[in-house]
Amino acid sequence: MEMSFPVDMNLPINLFTILDMILLSMLVVVAIAIVRLNNLFSVVMLFGVYSLLAATWFVSLDAVDVAFTEAAVGAGISTVLMLGAMLLTSRRALPTTPLRHWTALLVVTATGVALFYATYDMPMFGDANSPANSYVGLEYMTRTITDISVPNVVTAVLASYRGFDTFGEVVVVLTAGFGVMLILGIDGTKPGSENSEPAGKKEKPAKNSSVASEAIKSPSNHHVVLGVIAKMLIPLIVVYALYVHFHGDYGPGGGFQAGVIFASAVILYSLIFGMAETRRALPPALVRFCSILGVLIYGGLGLVTIIMGGKFLDYNMLDTHDTIHAQHVGILIIELGVLVTVAGVMLSIYYGFAGRYRDLKDQNW
């Protein structure tokens, strides 16, 4: 290791432990602040901070891929979605009643004490010989060298060894995207009131029926500075997403992260130039098609390998003479499927929420 820290790893407390403890204390402080606040805007923003701190701790725990995803998803997309939902609902929460407070405290204390008791059986932090670290994980590390020869073992396991699992996850993401589209309207606009209303809810507050899809007019064009900066930033974000995608074999990254980063570039565009412009650039139908296309690419590759005589997602069939090359091609294709689906679903979800915005004037912010 080139870097050398004045750290004696044999001592129970070293610099890394202290760093971990600082990060964990900050996590606890932020979590408790979230509990105590009733202003939803602060709660949502603190949740973004919480995600970012969690991502930092993940880096300290060597989980660079996870940290990347948490930073992009937790501090990025989910904060955007929460802010969107908050804007559509309300900005303040009612304070907790004493009864609920004490009930919750009782439940939480009892559960917490039981869990604390259970930690006595847990392996020590960082134990290389713990069951979790001894068998499968180590086997993946050693096998990847000869089977797949991709430096990033996380990508190798995600896309090849456990490719079937990942296929399932991608389908779950797509299903969740469908769920949001069905709940909020499939075109990202408010559906017609007759068809979309559930049978039981005939009496709808009149106030909300005035929420019109024309509300999404092109925004005022006085955000000149934002517009110029965004036009410079957006191509860079997209290029970065592609870098993260294609470099996922060699460093932290891959289809999941790249899809989210790509979606965030489009979201930035829509925040500054308005939803109408965004819909013109990337029609909701195209986005919807992409989210399905990715799953089709992924599943299609599985079918191709079956047709070629192997099992589902058995990449070795793609090039029987050079299985390592075949693995690389397979990983690249399914990561592409993941990228397309994740980006498509994230944007569909965003369109779903953004299509419901009431006309929000600048002075109301």
Next chain:
Amino acid sequence: MLDFIVGHFNYWVVIILMMTGLYVVISTGNLVKKLVGLGIFQTSVFQLYISIGKVVEGRPPILEYLPKKYAKETSDYVKSGGDGAIASAESLVKEPVADVKAALDVASDPLMGIVYSNPLPHVLILTAIVVGVATLAVGLALVVRIREAYNSIEEVQINEAEYKQEAGGS
């Protein structure tokens, strides 16, 4: 004693965070804040998994050498005295290793003596995070629809509206 505290500190903090999330889910009646609490709970589960996969002195599970260079390096390695590097790599794969530390000390180690953290929890959690935001979006979409139907996202007020509707309908 200090060993024990440092070795379990991560679990304790994860439990505290988990219980904080649970507290928010139970105590607040506001649906958006409830989802934030659920998010804290979810993240704490991620942290539990990742902290179990950590190995002391480990590195991120990204192999230190490029695959193309690997063949040459290994042959050099074998020539320089690390006999049967590949053979023992295979034996390491086939038999479950009881003492990993000892196994890594063996000169013919396929990981070349570098300690990496466990990649498996990372894979599980990486996909779980993306699935998590997708399901969070479904929850938020439901909250938005509830707001449109009941004009509130507070449990108490939703219940009141529901009772009124039932009374008026019958």
